[in-house]
Amino acid sequence: MSDQTTSAPPQRRTFLMVLPLLAFIGLAVLFWFRLGSGDPSRIPSALIGHPAPQTTLPPLEGLQADNVQVPGFDPSAFKGKVSLVNVWASWCVPCHDEAPLLSELAKDKRFQLVGINYKDTPDNARRFLGRYGNPFGRVGADANGRASIEWGVYGVPETFVVGPEGTIVYKLVGPITPDNLKAVLLPQLDKALKAGS
Amino acid sequence: MIAEAGHYALVLALALALIQSFVPVIGARLRDPALMNVARSTALAQLLFVGASFIALVTLHVNSDFSVANVYENSHSMKPLIYKITGVWGNHEGSMLLWVSILALFGGLVAAFGNNLPLSLRAHVLAVQAWIASAFYLFILITSNPFLRIANPPIEGRDLNPVLQDIGLAVHPPMLYLGYVGFSISFSFAIAALLEGRIDAAWARWVRPWTLVAWIFLTLGIAMGSYWAYYELGWGGWWFWDPVENASLMPWLAGTALLHSALVMEKRNALKVWTILLSILTFSLSLLGTFLVRSGVITSVHAFANDPTRGVFILLILCLFIGGSLSLFAGRATSLKQGGLFAPISREGALVLNNLLLTVACAVVLFGTLYPLAMEVLADFKMSVGAPFYNLSFAPLFVLLLLAVPFGPMLAWKRGDLLGVTQRLLAAGVAGLVVIAIVWAWTRGGSALAPLAIGLGVFVIAGAVTDMAERTGLFRLPFATTLHRTRGLPRSAWGTAFAHAGLGVALIGIVCETTWNSEYIATMKPNDVAQVAGYDLKLDGLLERQGPNYREMVAQFNVSRGGEALSVMTPSKRSFTTRGSSTTEAALLTRGASQLYISLGDVTADGAIAVRIYHKPFVLLIWWGPVLMAFGGMLSLSDRRLRVGAPKPARAKQRLQPAE
Numbered sequence: 001m002s003d004q005t006t007s008a009p010p011q012r013r014t015f016l017m018v019l020p021l022l023a024f025i026g027l028a029v030l031f032w033f034r035l036g037s038g039d040p041s042r043i044p045s046a047l048i049g050h051p052a053p054q055t056t057l058p059p060l061e062g063l064q065a066d067n068v069q070v071p072g073f074d075p076s077a078f079k080g081k082v083s084l085v086n087v088w089a090s091w092c093v094p095c096h097d098e099a100p101l102l103s104e105l106a107k108d109k110r111f112q113l114v115g116i117n118y119k120d121t122p123d124n125a126r127r128f129l130g131r132y133g134n135p136f137g138r139v140g141a142d143a144n145g146r147a148s149i150e151w152g153v154y155g156v157p158e159t160f161v162v163g164p165e166g167t168i169v170y171k172l173v174g175p176i177t178p179d180n181l182k183a184v185l186l187p188q189l190d191k192a193l194k195a196g197s
Numbered sequence: 198m199i200a201e202a203g204h205y206a207l208v209l210a211l212a213l214a215l216i217q218s219f220v221p222v223i224g225a226r227l228r229d230p231a232l233m234n235v236a237r238s239t240a241l242a243q244l245l246f247v248g249a250s251f252i253a254l255v256t257l258h259v260n261s262d263f264s265v266a267n268v269y270e271n272s273h274s275m276k277p278l279i280y281k282i283t284g285v286w287g288n289h290e291g292s293m294l295l296w297v298s299i300l301a302l303f304g305g306l307v308a309a310f311g312n313n314l315p316l317s318l319r320a321h322v323l324a325v326q327a328w329i330a331s332a333f334y335l336f337i338l339i340t341s342n343p344f345l346r347i348a349n350p351p352i353e354g355r356d357l358n359p360v361l362q363d364i365g366l367a368v369h370p371p372m373l374y375l376g377y378v379g380f381s382i383s384f385s386f387a388i389a390a391l392l393e394g395r396i397d398a399a400w401a402r403w404v405r406p407w408t409l410v411a412w413i414f415l416t417l418g419i420a421m422g423s424y425w426a427y428y429e430l431g432w433g434g435w436w437f438w439d440p441v442e443n444a445s446l447m448p449w450l451a452g453t454a455l456l457h458s459a460l461v462m463e464k465r466n467a468l469k470v471w472t473i474l475l476s477i478l479t480f481s482l483s484l485l486g487t488f489l490v491r492s493g494v495i496t497s498v499h500a501f502a503n504d505p506t507r508g509v510f511i512l513l514i515l516c517l518f519i520g521g522s523l524s525l526f527a528g529r530a531t532s533l534k535q536g537g538l539f540a541p542i543s544r545e546g547a548l549v550l551n552n553l554l555l556t557v558a559c560a561v562v563l564f565g566t567l568y569p570l571a572m573e574v575l576a577d578f579k580m581s582v583g584a585p586f587y588n589l590s591f592a593p594l595f596v597l598l599l600l601a602v603p604f605g606p607m608l609a610w611k612r613g614d615l616l617g618v619t620q621r622l623l624a625a626g627v628a629g630l631v632v633i634a635i636v637w638a639w640t641r642g643g644s645a646l647a648p649l650a651i652g653l654g655v656f657v658i659a660g661a662v663t664d665m666a667e668r669t670g671l672f673r674l675p676f677a678t679t680l681h682r683t684r685g686l687p688r689s690a691w692g693t694a695f696a697h698a699g700l701g702v703a704l705i706g707i708v709c710e711t712t713w714n715s716e717y718i719a720t721m722k723p724n725d726v727a728q729v730a731g732y733d734l735k736l737d738g739l740l741e742r743q744g745p746n747y748r749e750m751v752a753q754f755n756v757s758r759g760g761e762a763l764s765v766m767t768p769s770k771r772s773f774t775t776r777g778s779s780t781t782e783a784a785l786l787t788r789g790a791s792q793l794y795i796s797l798g799d800v801t802a803d804g805a806i807a808v809r810i811y812h813k814p815f816v817l818l819i820w821w822g823p824v825l826m827a828f829g830g831m832l833s834l835s836d837r838r839l840r841v842g843a844p845k846p847a848r849a850k851q852r853l854q855p856a857e
Contacts, residue, residue, distance in 0.1 A: 017530045020474060021523035024481075028516050030567070031488070033574045035508045091777035093355070119777060144799075 047168045052078060052085075052160070053150040057140025061122040065134065073116060073140020073147075078166040082111040082192045085160040086136070087148055089118045090128035092156040094175035099132035101176045106135035110193055115139040118148050118156050159185070163192050200265050203253025204344040207294075210246040210301070211334040213239045217327035221320035233316050236323035237308045243330065244305035251285075251298045254343050258285050264350035267291060267343040273356035273775055275746040283367040284357040289491065289507075290343035292370060296487070297333050299371070299378040303407075304330065307382060314403060321389030322382070329381055332514045340507045356746060356775035365425030372418030373445060377483040379411025380452060383459075384480035387473045388522055391529045396469055401462035404476065406834055408459060412452045413830040419445050420823035431781035431796040433811045435710075435819060438587050443566040444486030450559035451479040454552045461548050465610060467539060470530045471552070477526060481519040482559070488515050489566070543613040547605035554598040561590045599653055599704065602697050603660020606690075607667065625663045629656035640713065647712040650704060657701030661694040692833025696826045703822025706790070709815035716812075720798075720805040730812035732793060733757045734766070739806060747771040749782070752797055752806060756786060768795040768808075790817040 052075055059072035077083075086102060088095040106113050115136035117125045122141065129139075142148050151160065152171070161170040170188040172180065217239040224232025257265050258281050261274040271288045272281055285291040304326040311319045337343070386404045390396040422445070427435040436442065455475040461468045488511045539545040565582040572578045603625060607618045633652035640648070666672065668690060669682045717729045727734045737753040751769040755762060768784035786793040791814045798807025 013531055014527075017470075018527040020478070021520070021527050024519050024523055027567070028512070028520065030571055030574055031512055031515075034570055035512060089777060091775075 047152050048171060050168060052162050052166050052168050055147040055150055057142055057147055060117055060125055060139045060141045063126055063139060071138050073114060073138055075166060077138060078162050080164050082164055083114050083162040084111055085114045085116065085162055087116045087118050087153050087156055087158045089120045089156050090124040095157045098157055098175040101181055102135040103133045111189060112137045116148060117141045119145045161188050161192050163195060199253050199256050200344040200346060203250045206246045206250040207334060207338060210243050211331060213243045214327045214330040214334060218324055218331055221324045225317045225320045230316055233320035236320050240304040240308035240323050244301040247298050247301040251294055254291060254294055255282055255285050258282065263354050264346055266345045266347050269347060269351055269354045271357050272354040273746055274353060277745050279367060280357060280362045286370050287357050287361040287366060290341045293337050293341055294343055295371065296374055296378060297330060297337065299374050300330050300381060303379060303382050318389055321392050322385045325385035325388045326381065336510050336514065340510050356773060359773040359776060359778055359780045360429060363429050365421060365429060369418060369421045369425055372414050372421055376411050376415025376418050377448060377486065379414060380448060380480040380483050382407040383455065383476040387476035390473060391525050394529060394532055396533055398463055398466045401459045405459045405463060408452065408455055409830055409834050412456055413827045415449050415452060416823050416827045419449060420820045424820050428783050428785060431783055433794050438584055440566050441490050443562050444489045447559050447562050448479055448482040448486060450555050451475060451482050454555040455479050457548045457551050461545050465545055467545060469533050473530060474526060477522045484515055484518060540612045542615050544608045544610045547608050550601055551605060554594055558591055558594045599657050599700060602657050602700060606664050606693050621667060622660055622663060625656055625659035628659040629653065644712055647708050650708040654701040654705035658698045661698040665694050688836030689833040692829040695832060696829030699822045699825030699829060702818050702825055706815050706818025706822060710813050710819060713814050714811060717810040720801055720807045722805045727810055729810045731758060734810060747773045754795060766795055768797050770797045790815045792816050
């Protein structure tokens with residue numbers, strides 16, 4: 001290739017030599033913009049704006065609040081109230097990180113917290129909730145992960161905001177962090193609350 | 198104690214690399230042999246310290262020292278020893294440590310065996326190696342230190358991702374890294390040539406064996422990874438055009454082009470600027486691969502808790518090395534003298550065509566990998582590029598390339614005789630056509646293109662055989678002469694033939710597998726019989742077993758064909774308690790080059806189990822091809838090593854070539 005260019009005027013040759021550099025600069029700029037935004041939490045969920053799946057889930061065995069069994073997962077309970085649905089598991093590492101934030105969120109009584117316990121054993125799940133405190137008003141056990149598939153879950157943790165009509169308003173993939181809580185999740189919750197009232 | 202020692206050794210390696218970065222360059226400026234020779238001892242000492250650091254991490258993993266965060270996160274005391282060791286590079290920090298260890302290994306090899314290099318060239322090459330090494334040591338020490346301790350050590354570790362607990366993982370990453378990092382040598386040679394402003398045929402002769410070593414490992418590494426995906430991921434696919442796979446394919450394509458263009462430079466002193474650029478691009482693509490896999494720029498399910506500082510750091514390294522080397526290239530390349538002339542139809546011309554097709558193919562893969570990224574930044578639009586794109590763009594390019602492959606080695610240097618070569622390849626062409634006809638007549642169904650593609654594969658193999666037959670005078674000359682010629686033929690000629698034939702073999706495997714693959718998906722109960730491609734598979738029963746760190750459910754199949762019992766296949770599903778995840782262990786039955794493949798799904802409530810059974814005809818050829826290619830590379834390497842550094846009588850003549 002270089003041999004064909006030898007007869008070309010030197011200016012053109014210089015341009016050809018700079019070409020790879022220019023291409024790389026373009027790439028580097030592209031990477032710079034993509035960096036940090038490359039997390040899967042930005043994958044849009046096909047379910048946003050659609051009614052939440054109508055699957056019911058059995059309660060988490062032996063999980064009690066004030067000596068009463070915490071009820072299972074029932075979509076009819078979404079009606080009339082904004083819900084935050086959190087998919088979690090005791091074996092999931094980021095779930096441990098977000099647990100204190102969920103407890104914090106549970107103090108806000110304008111919405112309810114609902115948990116889906118994903119592919120977990122009741123013992124481990126109870127131990128997890130015992131360790132961090134149970135933020136959920138309802139916990140459904142999804143032992144084989146089927147119901148979570150209907151919710152479009154492809155990893156834990158994931159968190160959904162469900163509006164008072166039972167439609168999914170927002171989905172957060174990955175753990176709740178102080179950053180994305182303030183930047184996205186709380187505004188989305190507020191929006192859902194305003195739309196409901 | 199071991200963790201601290203390992204950490205300290207790494208810091209010392211960084212200090213050595215910093216010395217090696219500057220002192221030899223200053224020495225080359227002052228023409229001081231003592232200063233230039235510093236590079237040699239520092240490169241060897243670096244290898245020693247990085248090696249110590251790596252061994253320290255391996256020891257920590259083997260001892261299950263959970264006070265070290267890296268061990269806690271990726272190991273488990275019940276894990277078998279082999280996976281404790283391979284788990285070292287089954288995570289980000291450990292794999293980066295492996296990366297720098299291999300870099301130090303190559304640097305050490307240049308230092309140890311580079312005695313025949315001109316002193317200043319060696320000094321520059323090792324200095325460039327040290328620049329790369331310093332950047333990556335800093336990266337590891339600042340953002341991904343594998344030796345960090347945990348204040349309150351847990352009793353048990355979190356275990357390694359079960360999918361990675363496999364012998365394939367033991368081999369695949371080190372191979373791949375030997376390939377990726379091996380290209381750093383040709384990169385360093387290119388930068389050294391640009392710095393010195395001098396490049397000649399001898400330069401190409403020094404670069405080629407290193408490139409060849411890297412290429413062999415990369416070829417084997419990619420093939421290994423593909424086979425691992427095939428049997429471990431449980432659905433029988435072997436290539437997915439996934440960004441991470443593309444990241445390894447791109448350096449391979451560029452490296453293959455480099456191998457061929459370096460040949461032109463070595464033999465004919467032409468294509469200098471292009472060879473330099475390819476050396477830079479090949480290693481740049483390796484770095485890019487590291488960046489894409491490690492920074493989470495590309496959306497991937499594995500990208501959860503990603504540390505953004507790492508991405509920024511690797512991007513900086515990328516800009517420094519790729520941007521820096523390309524700037525140097527832009528500034529200096531024009532001053533390099535141009536080499537020999539050749540006619541378009543000649544061995545050189547064929548190699549230029551090869552380079553053209555390979556680089557365009559590489560550009561296509563790069564485009565396909567980064568297009569979704571660009572669309573997202575520019576248009577905020579999520580999409581993915583998959584097999585249909587590559588089938589339409591990459592495949593035609595490779596068809597062209599394969600059509601040309603048999604012609605290349607048979608053309609003469611400088612001015613070739615295309616008609617003569619075509620006549621000599623007539624037999625190979627006829628062989629291809631006969632196979633097309635046979636395949637057409639014998640098979641039912643599948644794409645009409647499949648027999649054509651198989652014919653092309655046969656043509657490539659027959660072309661390689663023809664080339665050897667021509668060179669040895671087989672059937673044309675008396676047998677004794679043929680034998681004598683066979684012995685006298687350089688091993689690199691054999692290497693070329695094997696590597697090219699490997700391409701044809703792989704192509705036949707790919708086409709057969711994708712066209713005549715039969716599958717059977719159903720739920721089966723004990724004593725049910727499935728019939729796939731003439732085989733009867735009877736499910737005998739299910740049983741539970743306890744492994745070292747998992748429980749598994751094994752299904753036992755009795756395989757027979759025409760009433761004759763062949764074998765027992767035992768696919769299983771393993772569930773790993775620590776991570777709460779499971780893997781499917783497919784069972785494979787090899788019959789010739791074909792395989793039966795069973796993988797298990799979930800058990801239904803009534804005790805039946807979902808199974809997927811595939812019959813994959815000639816699937817093994819897909820991996821035998823690359824193995825042949827790598828074997829060809831090794832043959833060629835064994836030839837080169839004898840000749841490297843030997844004075845070349847033609848050199849005086851080359852100086853007299855017409856200046857352009």
